[in-house]
Amino acid sequence: MVGILKAKNSDEAARSDSVSSQSAMFVQAAQLVADVQRRASSDADALLRELIAGASESVPGAQYAGITVTKRQRPSETAAATHRYPVVLDGIQLRCRQGPCLSAAAQQDRVRVDDLGTDERWPLYRAQALKETPIRSILSFGMFGDSQTTAALNFYAEPINAFDDGSVNLGIIFATHTALVWNMVRRDQQFRTALVSRDIIGQAKGMLMEHLGIDAAVAFGLLKRFSQESNTPVAQVAQQVVDGDHLLG
Numbered sequence: 750m751v752g753i754l755k756a757k758n759s760d761e762a763a764r765s766d767s768v769s770s771q772s773a774m775f776v777q778a779a780q781l782v783a784d785v786q787r788r789a790s791s792d793a794d795a796l797l798r799e800l801i802a803g804a805s806e807s808v809p810g811a812q813y814a815g816i817t818v819t820k821r822q823r824p825s826e827t828a829a830a831t832h833r834y835p836v837v838l839d840g841i842q843l844r845c846r847q848g849p850c851l852s853a854a855a856q857q858d859r860v861r862v863d864d865l866g867t868d869e870r871w872p873l874y875r876a877q878a879l880k881e882t883p884i885r886s887i888l889s890f891g892m893f894g895d896s897q898t899t900a901a902l903n904f905y906a907e908p909i910n911a912f913d914d915g916s917v918n919l920g921i922i923f924a925t926h927t928a929l930v931w932n933m934v935r936r937d938q939q940f941r942t943a944l945v946s947r948d949i950i951g952q953a954k955g956m957l958m959e960h961l962g963i964d965a966a967v968a969f970g971l972l973k974r975f976s977q978e979s980n981t982p983v984a985q986v987a988q989q990v991v992d993g994d995h996l997l998g
Contacts, residue, residue: 797828798829800829801814802814802831804904804920805904808904808919809915810886810916811906811911811916813834813905814830814902814904815827815829815839815850815903816828816829816901816927817839817900818900819899819900825848825850826839827839832905835905837882838905841874847874848874849862849887850903851901852870852889853890854889854892854899855891855894858891859888859920859921861887861917862886863909863910865887866909884907885906885908885911886905886912887906888903888905890920890921892931902927946983952987953968954968
């Protein structure tokens with residue numbers, strides 16, 4: 750009876766230690782993401798690289814990490830990576846038009862590969878991946894998707910069965926926060942682009958007003974008309990005017 754109680758207490762202590770360890774990892778992940786967000790810069794590539802580098806160090810079993818982005822015009826590309834292997838594997842997905850990261854991005858779900866050598870879901874991808882890299886375990890999480898773009902956060906390891914349920918749980922947290930950071934960076938870039946476009950259009954309007962003796966409304970009308978006739982964005986037409994390539998009127 751005493752032996753049974755000791756064993757029970759030992760099991761409960763082990764479970765308690767496991768829960769405490771996982772909780773500590775979750776806290777560490779949240780702190781890492783918050784720190785990256787506080788220090789967010791206009792360099793989107795550097796921001797994403799820093800975030801996934803921290804993720805690959807935190808997720809149990811992970812050695813490398815990368816972000817796969819798919820677009821309507823291009824099946825896949827690597828938005829950020831901690832090593833050349835994620836880039837190589839994304840290149841294989843691009844050529845074969847199949848793979849775990851593409852599936853995760855398309856389905857907006859998680860995909861887990863415990864042994865690429867025996868996984869038969871993507872035969873073309875598997876053959877090339879086994880030939881070109883030592884990667885055997887892959888864990889992918891769909892981050893976001895719309896009609897134009899989808900993305901997945903991916904973790905890689907050379908040993909088989911590198912990822913467990915703890916890896917999955919922590920990976921989900923990183924995928925969620927990486928998607929938030931991605932959207933934050935994208936909105937910032939769009940805002941900066943809008944400011945630049947507005948400034949260029951203002952300069953072009955001023956040049957047309959001075960050169961042609963017209964008011965601001967007529968000048969903008971000329972920019973819009975040429976934009977429609979040439980099927981060119983107004984901001985691009987304005988840039989041409991500022992650069993002296995076109996002087997309308």
